[in-house]
Amino acid sequence: MIRYILGESIERCDESIVRSLKEALADVIACTIAGCQTEVARIVKTFAVQQWARGKSSLFLSTHALQAAGATFVNATMANALDLDDGHRLVKGHPGAVVFPAVLAAAEERETTGKAFLTALLIAYEVAIRAGMLAHQLRPEYHCTGSWGAIGAAAGVGRILGLSVEQLRHALGIAEYHATYSPMMRCIDHPSMLKDGIAWGSMTGISSAYLAQQGFTGIPSLFGTKEAAELVEEMGMLYRIQQLYFKPHACCRWAQPAVEGAKYLAERHRLSHREIGKIVIRTFRESARLSKKAPANTEEAQYNLYFPVAAYLVFGEVGPRQVLRELANEEILSLMSRMETQIDCQLDAAFPEKALSQVELCTYDGRRYLSPVMQAKGDYDFPLTGEEKKAKFFRLTEPFLGRAGSEELFERIQQVDQLANIRQLTAAIARNLSD
Amino acid sequence: MIRYILGESIERCDESIVRSLKEALADVIACTIAGCQTEVARIVKTFAVQQWARGKSSLFLSTHALQAAGATFVNATMANALDLDDGHRLVKGHPGAVVFPAVLAAAEERETTGKAFLTALLIAYEVAIRAGMLAHQLRPEYHCTGSWGAIGAAAGVGRILGLSVEQLRHALGIAEYHATYSPMMRCIDHPSMLKDGIAWGSMTGISSAYLAQQGFTGIPSLFGTKEAAELVEEMGMLYRIQQLYFKPHACCRWAQPAVEGAKYLAERHRLSHREIGKIVIRTFRESARLSKKAPANTEEAQYNLYFPVAAYLVFGEVGPRQVLRELANEEILSLMSRMETQIDCQLDAAFPEKALSQVELCTYDGRRYLSPVMQAKGDYDFPLTGEEKKAKFFRLTEPFLGRAGSEELFERIQQVDQLANIRQLTAAIARNLSD
Numbered sequence: 001m002i003r004y005i006l007g008e009s010i011e012r013c014d015e016s017i018v019r020s021l022k023e024a025l026a027d028v029i030a031c032t033i034a035g036c037q038t039e040v041a042r043i044v045k046t047f048a049v050q051q052w053a054r055g056k057s058s059l060f061l062s063t064h065a066l067q068a069a070g071a072t073f074v075n076a077t078m079a080n081a082l083d084l085d086d087g088h089r090l091v092k093g094h095p096g097a098v099v100f101p102a103v104l105a106a107a108e109e110r111e112t113t114g115k116a117f118l119t120a121l122l123i124a125y126e127v128a129i130r131a132g133m134l135a136h137q138l139r140p141e142y143h144c145t146g147s148w149g150a151i152g153a154a155a156g157v158g159r160i161l162g163l164s165v166e167q168l169r170h171a172l173g174i175a176e177y178h179a180t181y182s183p184m185m186r187c188i189d190h191p192s193m194l195k196d197g198i199a200w201g202s203m204t205g206i207s208s209a210y211l212a213q214q215g216f217t218g219i220p221s222l223f224g225t226k227e228a229a230e231l232v233e234e235m236g237m238l239y240r241i242q243q244l245y246f247k248p249h250a251c252c253r254w255a256q257p258a259v260e261g262a263k264y265l266a267e268r269h270r271l272s273h274r275e276i277g278k279i280v281i282r283t284f285r286e287s288a289r290l291s292k293k294a295p296a297n298t299e300e301a302q303y304n305l306y307f308p309v310a311a312y313l314v315f316g317e318v319g320p321r322q323v324l325r326e327l328a329n330e331e332i333l334s335l336m337s338r339m340e341t342q343i344d345c346q347l348d349a350a351f352p353e354k355a356l357s358q359v360e361l362c363t364y365d366g367r368r369y370l371s372p373v374m375q376a377k378g379d380y381d382f383p384l385t386g387e388e389k390k391a392k393f394f395r396l397t398e399p400f401l402g403r404a405g406s407e408e409l410f411e412r413i414q415q416v417d418q419l420a421n422i423r424q425l426t427a428a429i430a431r432n433l434s435d
Numbered sequence: 436m437i438r439y440i441l442g443e444s445i446e447r448c449d450e451s452i453v454r455s456l457k458e459a460l461a462d463v464i465a466c467t468i469a470g471c472q473t474e475v476a477r478i479v480k481t482f483a484v485q486q487w488a489r490g491k492s493s494l495f496l497s498t499h500a501l502q503a504a505g506a507t508f509v510n511a512t513m514a515n516a517l518d519l520d521d522g523h524r525l526v527k528g529h530p531g532a533v534v535f536p537a538v539l540a541a542a543e544e545r546e547t548t549g550k551a552f553l554t555a556l557l558i559a560y561e562v563a564i565r566a567g568m569l570a571h572q573l574r575p576e577y578h579c580t581g582s583w584g585a586i587g588a589a590a591g592v593g594r595i596l597g598l599s600v601e602q603l604r605h606a607l608g609i610a611e612y613h614a615t616y617s618p619m620m621r622c623i624d625h626p627s628m629l630k631d632g633i634a635w636g637s638m639t640g641i642s643s644a645y646l647a648q649q650g651f652t653g654i655p656s657l658f659g660t661k662e663a664a665e666l667v668e669e670m671g672m673l674y675r676i677q678q679l680y681f682k683p684h685a686c687c688r689w690a691q692p693a694v695e696g697a698k699y700l701a702e703r704h705r706l707s708h709r710e711i712g713k714i715v716i717r718t719f720r721e722s723a724r725l726s727k728k729a730p731a732n733t734e735e736a737q738y739n740l741y742f743p744v745a746a747y748l749v750f751g752e753v754g755p756r757q758v759l760r761e762l763a764n765e766e767i768l769s770l771m772s773r774m775e776t777q778i779d780c781q782l783d784a785a786f787p788e789k790a791l792s793q794v795e796l797c798t799y800d801g802r803r804y805l806s807p808v809m810q811a812k813g814d815y816d817f818p819l820t821g822e823e824k825k826a827k828f829f830r831l832t833e834p835f836l837g838r839a840g841s842e843e844l845f846e847r848i849q850q851v852d853q854l855a856n857i858r859q860l861t862a863a864i865a866r867n868l869s870d
Contacts, residue, residue: 043649051502051645053488067486139618140575147616170627177622178635181582181614183574183654192608192652200613204635210486214478217627217734219618299652 001223002168004235005127005155010119010417013239018417020242021122023389024086026413027246028096030396031085033429034320035078036061038298040193044077057105058426061400068105069207072153075101076202080145080195082250082320083302084396088243089379091132091148092352095244098149098198099124102206103156107422110160114419120156122241128152129240130231131176134222142184146201150179151221153205154212161213173218175208188289191303245379246389249318251301251308254287254355256376258305259312261359265369266313269361273313273335277364281305282344283357292341294333298323309359310335319395347373401429436658437603439670440562440590445554445852448674453852455677456557458824459521461848462681463531465831466520468864469755470513471496473733475628479512492540493861496835503540504642507588510536511637515580515630517685517755518737519831523678524814526567526583527787530679533584533633534559537641538591542857545595549854555591557676563587564675565666566611569657577619581636585614586656588640589647596648608653610643623724626738680814681824684753686736686743689722689790691811693740694747696794700804701748704796708748708770712799716740717779718792727776729768733758744794745770754830782808836864 010018035041045059052070059066059074066074079085079097086096103124107117132148154175158168180197187194212218223232249259258281265271287305295301301308301323310332311322326332347356359371378384384392390410397406409428416425445453470476480494487505494501494509501509514520514532521531538559542552567583589610593603615632622629647653658667684694693716700706722740730736736743736758745767746757761767782791794806813819819827825845832841844863851860 040651043646043651046649047642047646047651051488051504051642052486069486144612146613173627174629177579177615177617177629177632178581179616180612181578181616182612183657186654187612190654192605192654194609194612194653197612200639207482207486211478211482214481216475216478216482217732218629219621219625219627222618297652 001127001221001232001235002165005123005159005168006165008119008123008236010115010122013122017239017242020239020244021118022413022416024096024125024241024244025100025121025416026393026410027086027389028079028100029409029413029429030393031082031097032060032075032079033400034084034396035081036400037320037324038078038081040081041078044199045074048074055109057108058430060429063430068109068210069203071105072101072206073199073203075104077199080198082323083252084247084250086244086246087253088129088132088240089245089352089355091129091136092142093132093145093149093196094198095125095128095149095152098145098202098205099128099152099156102153102202103160104422104426106157106160106206106209108426111421111423112160114416114422114425116160117422118417120159123159124152124156125241126235126239127155131222133231134225134228137227138222138225141182144180144182144184144187144197146180146197146204147182149198150175150201150205150208153202154208157206157209158212161209163209163213167212169221170216170218171209171212172221172223174211174216175205176221177219178204178208180204185289188303191291191299193299195299243380245376246384248377248384248388248392249308249312250320250323251318252290252303253376255290255305255308257355257357257374258283258287258309258359259318260374260377261357261371262309262313262361264371264374265359265361269369271361271363273331275363276313276335276361277338278362279309279335279339280342280360281309281339281357282342282347284348284351284355285343286351287355287357288341288343292336292339294336295327297327301327305341306336306339307332309339436656436667436670437600440558440594440603441600443554443558443671445550445557448557452674452677455674455679456553457848457851459531459560459676459679460535460556460851461828461845462521462824463514463535464844464848464864465828466517466532467495467510467514468835469519469831470516471835472755472759473513473516475516476513479634480509483509490544492543493865495864498865503544503645504638506540507536507641508634508638510539512634515633517758518687519682519685521679521681522688523564523567523675524680524787524790526564526571527577528567528580528584528631529633530560530563530584530587533580533637533640534563534587534591537588537637538595539857539861541592541595541641541644543861546856546858547595549851549857549860551595552857553852555594558594559587559591560676561670561674562590566657568666569660569663572662573657573660576617579615579617579619579622579632581615581632581639582617584633585610585636585640585643588637589643592641592644593647596644598644598648602647604656605651605653606644606647607656607658609646609651610640611656612654613639613643615639623738626726626734628734630734678815680811681819683812683819683823683827684743684747685755685758686753687725687738688811690725690740690743692790692792692809693718693722693744693794694753695809695812696792696806697744697748697796699806699809700794700796704804706796706798708766710798711748711770711796712773713797714744714770714774715777715795716744716774716792717777717782719783719786719790720778721786722790722792723776723778727771727774729771730762732762736762740776741771741774742767744774
């Protein structure tokens, strides 16, 4: 594992891997920008600016710059604030939002090249995803992203800092031990700003690498266990960043197959939401455990099964507008009151490798339509097209950067490996802003 | 639980509880002062001064003052750095080191009275101990102090900040979710500076209260579970701070009954360590899992079964000097090489309620002595006397504050509830120091 962290370089990777990495980077940057308008972003920024020292690591869409750990906490909060950020099925969580802010903050602090940043980001993704797979295998409870994601963040930041073999070992162990405790299912039952523990985990990960640099010692990492051997072996050969999913809808991934089922039926049969008398969602147990109540805040809207399905049927999209400003929409709430859920044992058995649902719509005039078993769109075996991903980028960034600013940022992401200083990337986000 | 946090006051407590609280305060202050000379303290201070902003919360024996979270991280590191700090058997960990630095940092930031500080400290202890008992009951893994301790820290700090009922609820839930992940037994097998996760957990706890104050939301706390009912019910009636143990020796509690056994035999039979040919330690499983190797650093010396027993036999004490400067002492290492361990199923069954061991010494000339089954000295049912506790305070503080400074500090601790501003307490620690 340490050999991989020290030896990896985007220069030795296939072009397709660098392409995947840039797609992930564009997606997480767009999500972070869009996430700045949430209440949780405001709260966390106030806290962070008070606690952490001024530094060289930027907060997105802000004139403040903090020491690396503080900036990481803020940006990671925003990256996942709309639940629109990337994920990986086998870790049941979000690698991008937890590793990107930490690697970026360290790269800004060190003013690394774009190439060094991109290499560290790749390392962080690869390590985080495997740490997540192992955490779920080795320990009985469901681990939130912040727990295993911290380990990936520490690995990427460790590479940026130029840690020695010994320091890297310690950094991984510190991150594993300090990362969040995560009674995750209580956060499904009671949606809160904690969500996936991403921001605290990301901050914990970067802090672990900085602590290791000073000589702080940690436990041997979980990558030394026998269960890890195969996953460590494959590193540098199999790139799991190519198995990421990208989200079209701003809500928990577990609700998205149902959104796809509703979308399929509404488009195929040209149904207006006003015709629909009843909606039955057949799904897996975790999905069924999501809230079904009228949401009181954006977190409850995102961790909801009915809200996004209804929002999609009313608006034709589930984006920042829906989960931030349409919580009390009468048509959405009315549709939600006509839904029911059935747990299907076959769909249940396919989870977590696949997240599947099936939707049945009954119209007021007695027609009944059944969707096929649907997968959430955006997975690596059912991907968004390049154009769809690009459209998502512009949909999320234009309200803040304008068309020209979004285009410039998109271009800079495509050229990130050519940048002499990673701050040329963040400068394209911060320009012309004030708090 | 929230009612208890909001309603508690040292003014309504029996005098014996206030006395217990002041004893605990004196002990943890002395441990924090003595802990400043460790390598981990230097490392953490460098990291903290870099990352967190300057503020009003002091770092012990330093001219620096940081924002509350940063100061907490440093002081909590020092509080447990020598493993001399208080503990509670039923949580298998250290309430004082995890709650005191957080409550103090918040009190300094707010310049509270000594009375308000003392009340918040009492709350933090009572909540932390019950959170620890619950954590071990509700979840299968062994939880390090940082995990449940963060919840107590959040409660005490929440009281200092004057959080509302709702904000307090969130603070407890944030702390529970963000606190450390803690594969604790890997830290027993491989001693490192992570130890009990105390410093990160303490910092997490105070940050949770400050986040809640800004409006950050959390999960419902574990105190809402049915398993918690009895523990919540007893609050304000049973004071578990009166069940604390205080440590005479600077090492893991699990090794201390064996030190007591060796001490008993050496004193009773006036044995010099040079006469001892063999030592057999009968103990419980966890104790037997402690390292038995020659320590490479202070953490390995503290999380060791043989080192403290040998150090006691050679020096008549296991204090800062032994675990910091006598790691390569030939006589200690020679004694360690003549030890062996047996797991005893009766002693094992008594754990964790009691930590018991029995020692057998054989001299080179063929005498054989067997100690009674020994309990670690300092527990509430086998306490250090008031004089012994006071002697420990002076032994730990005098090298740094001198006799007069130690006496002044000890007096100020006895009068802490009379202080108009808690900084009058920390001023007595910081005086005449430079970094």
